[in-house]
Structure formats: structure tokens, C-alpha cells
Amino acid sequence: MIVKFLNKLLDRNPQPAPIIPTEKTGLIKISGCDNPKRKGDIIFVHGLGGGARTTWHPQELDNDDNFWPMWLAKERSDLGIWCFGYNAAPFEWKGSTMPLFDRAGNLLEYLTINNIREHPLIFITHSMGGLLVKEMLRNAQTFNKTKVIEKTQGIVFLSTPHTGSHLADLVTNIGTFTRSTISVDELKSHIPQLRQLNEWYRQNVDKMAITTKVYFETQAILGILVVDPDSANPGIKDVQPTATDENHISITKPKSPNNLVYQGVSRFIQAQLSNIPSQPEPKSSNLVYIPRPKIENQCFESILQPGVLLRIKSPRKMGKTTLMRQIFAHAKEAGYQTVSINLWSPEILTDLHTFLQSFCAILSLELGLEDKTDQLWKPTLSNQTNCTNYLKKYILANLDTPLVLGLDNIDEIFPYTEITQQFSALLRGWKENPNNEESLQKLRLVISHSENVYVSLNVNQSPFNVGLPVEIGEFNFTQSQELVEKYGLNLSDVDINKLREMIDGHPYLLTTALDKITKDNLTVEQFIKIAPTDESPYRSFLANLLHELENDQFLKTTMQQVINSDISIKIDSEQAFKLRSLGLIELHGNEVKCLCNLYCIYFKSQFSNAKTS
Structure with a gap:
């Protein structure tokens, strides 16, 4: 459609066309939109001069289903597929348009009245459609409509001008032939509003936990590269824009499912929405599971990469082991071997030789292989070399599929300085060498720990500063609500807030509380009354924490300072990390509470x- 407008633009005697409504406006149902059990919603949002359906069709047909929204629907019948249409005419004579801010509020209202924000969301956007979605999210944040933010898993930007569009520049340069509308004016390169919107998104995208995927055009239309690579790049850390052999129009119109953009978007959706294993309803707190989709999807996508290292860090009893189980379940679905090893018993931690031989022996047995450490351990080689050779030449050589190796609670070895230093160097070497070692490409590492590493490690030999860091913390209010629902309790928002004031969103504290309330038929007020007493279900848990503090006088004194203050305070950084690893404090910048x-x-x-006493 924009090509037609450009041709009209270059006509020496353009005539205003009659004002007619756009083909379709609002949310258009494509497939699966009425399924209440759908796993998510995919919403296509067109750009300047586009249409709800025509933008995504190879021939710009409005009444033909042979286009990629329907291809996605056939791949994933468990998803709702929608197209959003709105007036965004490139030229004033094409029709009236609504300013971006108002249109964003309009989209937000459509999501609300269609109950779309009840399911995980992914937006696929073209050109100005990407700006519209970003502005919609900013509106949601401004007006405290956070549910749509929490449900938004990802956004695909197709040639979105984050810092301006050459199409707007083109209109400006030959303004004698046409009059630009509000929509085009909003796209002019580097105007303050556009810069502010992009800066807001860059600063908030991590906080909103929204995954971003970017594609850009490399082919010009009538000599014009409408959105250049710099403008298409939102400048988000670790987001690498992908070049396509398309122009500004054809990038949205795959001719077949073999198209680069279609396949990439399909995989993006798969990673963001469909790879979260379904969980049975819990019968006790041991079976309770509240998904953390944004974190899990990031882990699920990463664990499929050769030589990856995932580092899961959180305070105790926050769900590190549970997350590792979810990663393993996903890896098994992909056909990978999985092994979780706990080597942290004192009899194994006596010396490096015993530790590494035990590691290799247990790994062999877990994989159903014969323990050959005695035969393959060469006395003329170092323990680290023997361990690496055993892993590469025996373990991985006997596997036809990748191996996901989990090392849970690895901080248990931190008190053993030599073992920590040497084993850390091994893990770092296995992570760094897969490009040069074909056999190590089969290995994926997942390590979890609560504490910071206080042992002195060479920065080039530490596994704790490479790979993908994954931090998990307390449940937010929405996750707390979901947990309450899983227990079948009818608690009001006021009751949930009272419970969170007593125990915050700490997963263990919250599940234990709901267990007690359910089994003993207590009210929230009754539970809060007994929570810090000897009747508390936390009695042993709290006693263990007290024991930890009593064994470290400096830590105990610091904790006394924290609990005696009604406001956040600054404490020694090492003590702050220790208290946080125990889950006793929350961090507020350089201060704690x-x-x-x-x-x-x-x-x-x-x-x-x-x-x-």
C-alpha cells in the first residue's frame, strides 16, 4: 500500500482521494480467539498506511487466508491469533488519523474489553505499529494498568523507526506535493517525543521482562531506504537486530513458511509461549509451582545453544531447584540427556583428587556408563586435565545427544578454597572452549547458588562472571494471587496484601502459610497472629536462620541494625550479600531493608x- 502512495506522491498532479474508512479497524479475530484455554495471544499490528490483514498478505488481499497469521494458526491451534487495524494514512488526503498517544489508549482499551490481557501476549509489529505498542505499554505503566505489561512476553519489531523514518523525511522534502498528517509528523527523524519513547522502552524493558526481537530492511523502495539499520535498532542490551533481504513493504509479506522472518518469528513465539511445561494442580506445598514465564523462556531458549552456561542465583528457598527441574524437563523434551549432581558431602570435599574423581564416577553412573576413573586417570597428568579428558573422551564421546549437567547449590563448596578455585577454572574452561572443542559443544551447564563467591578467583577463570545470569526472587502480587487460587482459597486482595506484609512474596514462606491456612481452616488474621510464635509452621526454619546469625557476630549485629530501622539503611556490602543470600533483606540500591x-x-x-537471659 505504501508503494502505491509513493507512486502517487511522485505523480506531478496528485489529486485528493475521497475520505473513506480504512478496510478494518479494531481487533480482528483470525483464529483460536474464542478458546478460553488458549496458551497465549499473538497480535499483529500494522504500520503507516497498512491494513489489519492486507499488511501481512503477499498480495495485500483482504479476504484471503493464505497469509502468515493463518500459517501460525495452523502451527499452533492452542494460540489466539489477532490483527489490529487502525487509521494511519501516510497522507492527509487519504483520511483522518488519530495521534499516537490516543491510538495507544485505544489499543489498550481493545485489549481490555476482549479479555486478551488474561493470557500471555506477543506483539508482531511493523513500522509505526511498533511505536504504537511501545506507547501503549507506557500508557499502561502511567495509568497503573500493569496486567497487560505482566502478560506481555515479547515484541517483534519489523522495520520500526525507533529514532525516525526516512519516509517522513521524504514527505518533508517534497511537501509541495502533499500535506503530512499527524501520523507522519510523529515519525519525523529524531523528534523529541520519539527519542523519549525509545529511551523509556530501553530503560524499562528489563524491568517489564519483555523479550525483544528486531528485523530490519536492507532494500530500498524507489531509491529510499525507509527505515535504515540505525533507526531500526532500539539500542537494547543483548538484542542483535537481524538484517533481511527485504524492503520496507515486503518484510511483512512472507510468500511461504520458509521465509526467514516467518521462521524466526515462529521460533520466537515457540520460545516465549509454548515451552512452559504444564503443571498439575498441587496437593501440598511440595508440589506447588508458579511459572515464571519470562525467566523460564529465556532459560529454555538458551539451554538449546551449544556450550551454554546458565547461572541461577537467588536467596535460599526461592525456587532455584524448581527452576532447574523445569529446565531439565524442557531439555528432555528436546531429546537431551540430563544429570543433576550434588557432590557437596564432606567426605568428597577432602581434596581435589578425591573430589574430581568422585565427580566423574557419579556422572558416569548417572548416565548408565561404567565407572572407568581408575583406568582412565593418568598419574602423569593433573587432576584437572584428567577430569576434562574423562568428560570429553569418555562421557561425551559415548553420548549421541547433548548433555545438560546441573550443579545445584554449588556454593556449598565455597568454604573449600582449593576445590572452589580449581573446579571453577574447569567449569570456565568447559564454557570457553566449545568453539575449539567439538565434543564440548554437547555440554550445557546449569549451576545454582545463593551466596556470592568470597573465595579469591581469577576473573579469567571464574564461571560466575560468564554465561547467562538468571536471578529469581520473591513472587509479585499477581503471582501471589495465582498461588492462592491454586490452593482453592477465596482470599480478597486486602487479605493477600496483609499476608504479604507479614511474609512478603517469599515462595517458601507463602506456600507454607497457605498450607497452614488450608489444612487448619484459619483466617489470614489468625495465621498472622501465630506466624512469629512457637505455634508457627516456620519454627524450625526461623531457628535455623537464628543459628546462622548467632554463629557470625558481625552478621548478627548488622541484622540488628536492619530490624531496628523503619527505613532503608546502608550496611557493609559483604554483610548485605550474606543477609540477602539468607533471604532476610531486600535491596534498595545501595541500601537494605x-x-x-x-x-x-x-x-x-x-x-x-x-x-x-
Whole structure:
């Protein structure tokens, strides 16, 4: 359609066309939109001069289903596929248009009335459509309509002018032939509003946990590269824009499912939405599982990459092991071998030789292979070399598929300095060498830990500063609501907030509370009353935390400072990391605050009793 407008633009005697409504406006159902059990919604949003359906069709047909929204629907019948149409005429004589800010509010309202924000969302956007979606999210944040943000898993930008479009420049340069509309004016290169919108998205995209995928054109239309590579790049860390052999129009019109853009978007959707294993309804807190889709999808996509290293870090009892199980389940679905090893018993941690031989022996047995450490361990070689050779030449050589190796709670070895240093160097070497070692391409590593590494490690030999860092923390309000629903409890938002004031969104504390409330038929007020007492289901848990503090006088003194302050305070950084690894505090920049009222009440009582005894 824009090609037609450009041709009209270059006509020496253009005549205004009658004002007619655009082909279709609002949310257009393509497939699966009425399925209440669908796993997600995909929404196509066209750009300047486009149409709800025609933008995505190879021949710009409005009434033909042989286009990629329908191809996606055939691939994934469990998803709702939608197209959003709106007036965005390139030239004033084509029709009236709505300013971007108003149109963003319009889209947000359509999502609300169609209940689309009840399911995970992915937007596929072209040109100005990408700006529209970004502005919609900014509106949602401004007006506290956070549900649509929480449900948005990803955005695909196809030639979106994040810093301006040469089409707008073209209109400006030959303005004697045409009058630009509000839509075109908003696209003029580097105008303050556009820069502010892109800066807002860059600063907030990580906080919103939205995954971004970018494609850009490399072919000109009538000598014009409408959106150049610099303008198409949103400048987000770790987001590498993908070049296509397309122009500004053809990039949205794959002719077959073999097209680069179609295949890439299909995989993007697969990674963001469809790879979260379904979970059975829990019967107890041991079976409770609340998905963290944005984190999980990132891990699921990464674990399929050769030589990857995932580093899961969180305070204790936040769900590191549960997340590792989800990663393993996904890897098994892909046909990979998985092994989780816990080598942190004292009899194995006596010396490096014993530790590494035990590691190789247990790994062999877990994979159903004979333990050949005695035969293959060469006395003339170092323990590290023997371990690496055993892994490459025996373990991986006998596997036909990739191996996902999990090392849970690896911080248990931190007190053993030599083992920590040497084993860390091994892990870093296995991560760094897959490009040069074909056999190591089969290996994927997943390590989890609660504490920071206090052992002195060479920065070039540490596995804790490479790979994909994955940090998980407390549940937010929405996740807390979901957990309450899984227990079948009818708690109001007020009750949930009261519970969160006492125990925050700590996964273990929350599931334990809901277990107690369910089994003993308690009200929230009754549970809150017993939570910090000897009747508490946390009694042993709290006693263990107290024991940790009593064994470290400096840490105990620091915790006393924290609980005696009603505001965030600054403490020694090492003590802050230790308290956070125990899950006792939350970080606020360079300051800290006690995580929840439960800890404040309990530790104040215990420290006070110690003084009087």
C-alpha cells in the first residue's frame, strides 16, 4: 500500500482521494480467539498506511487466508491469533488519523474489553505499529494498568523507526506535493517525543521482562531506504537486530513458511509461549509451582545453544531447584540427556583428587556408563586435565545427544578454597572452549547458588562472571494471587496484601502459610497472629536462620541494625550479600531493608530474650 502512495506522491498532479474508512479497524479475530484455554495471544499490528490483514498478505488481499497469521494458526491451534487495524494514512488526503498517544489508549482499551490481557501476549509489529505498542505499554505503566505489561512476553519489531523514518523525511522534502498528517509528523527523524519513547522502552524493558526481537530492511523502495539499520535498532542490551533481504513493504509479506522472518518469528513465539511445561494442580506445598514465564523462556531458549552456561542465583528457598527441574524437563523434551549432581558431602570435599574423581564416577553412573576413573586417570597428568579428558573422551564421546549437567547449590563448596578455585577454572574452561572443542559443544551447564563467591578467583577463570545470569526472587502480587487460587482459597486482595506484609512474596514462606491456612481452616488474621510464635509452621526454619546469625557476630549485629530501622539503611556490602543470600533483606540500591514483618518481629524477640537471659 505504501508503494502505491509513493507512486502517487511522485505523480506531478496528485489529486485528493475521497475520505473513506480504512478496510478494518479494531481487533480482528483470525483464529483460536474464542478458546478460553488458549496458551497465549499473538497480535499483529500494522504500520503507516497498512491494513489489519492486507499488511501481512503477499498480495495485500483482504479476504484471503493464505497469509502468515493463518500459517501460525495452523502451527499452533492452542494460540489466539489477532490483527489490529487502525487509521494511519501516510497522507492527509487519504483520511483522518488519530495521534499516537490516543491510538495507544485505544489499543489498550481493545485489549481490555476482549479479555486478551488474561493470557500471555506477543506483539508482531511493523513500522509505526511498533511505536504504537511501545506507547501503549507506557500508557499502561502511567495509568497503573500493569496486567497487560505482566502478560506481555515479547515484541517483534519489523522495520520500526525507533529514532525516525526516512519516509517522513521524504514527505518533508517534497511537501509541495502533499500535506503530512499527524501520523507522519510523529515519525519525523529524531523528534523529541520519539527519542523519549525509545529511551523509556530501553530503560524499562528489563524491568517489564519483555523479550525483544528486531528485523530490519536492507532494500530500498524507489531509491529510499525507509527505515535504515540505525533507526531500526532500539539500542537494547543483548538484542542483535537481524538484517533481511527485504524492503520496507515486503518484510511483512512472507510468500511461504520458509521465509526467514516467518521462521524466526515462529521460533520466537515457540520460545516465549509454548515451552512452559504444564503443571498439575498441587496437593501440598511440595508440589506447588508458579511459572515464571519470562525467566523460564529465556532459560529454555538458551539451554538449546551449544556450550551454554546458565547461572541461577537467588536467596535460599526461592525456587532455584524448581527452576532447574523445569529446565531439565524442557531439555528432555528436546531429546537431551540430563544429570543433576550434588557432590557437596564432606567426605568428597577432602581434596581435589578425591573430589574430581568422585565427580566423574557419579556422572558416569548417572548416565548408565561404567565407572572407568581408575583406568582412565593418568598419574602423569593433573587432576584437572584428567577430569576434562574423562568428560570429553569418555562421557561425551559415548553420548549421541547433548548433555545438560546441573550443579545445584554449588556454593556449598565455597568454604573449600582449593576445590572452589580449581573446579571453577574447569567449569570456565568447559564454557570457553566449545568453539575449539567439538565434543564440548554437547555440554550445557546449569549451576545454582545463593551466596556470592568470597573465595579469591581469577576473573579469567571464574564461571560466575560468564554465561547467562538468571536471578529469581520473591513472587509479585499477581503471582501471589495465582498461588492462592491454586490452593482453592477465596482470599480478597486486602487479605493477600496483609499476608504479604507479614511474609512478603517469599515462595517458601507463602506456600507454607497457605498450607497452614488450608489444612487448619484459619483466617489470614489468625495465621498472622501465630506466624512469629512457637505455634508457627516456620519454627524450625526461623531457628535455623537464628543459628546462622548467632554463629557470625558481625552478621548478627548488622541484622540488628536492619530490624531496628523503619527505613532503608546502608550496611557493609559483604554483610548485605550474606543477609540477602539468607533471604532476610531486600535491596534498595545501595541500601537494605528487612524483607518482611515476620523477620522483624521474630528476631527482635529473640535478640531481646538473649539480652535478658
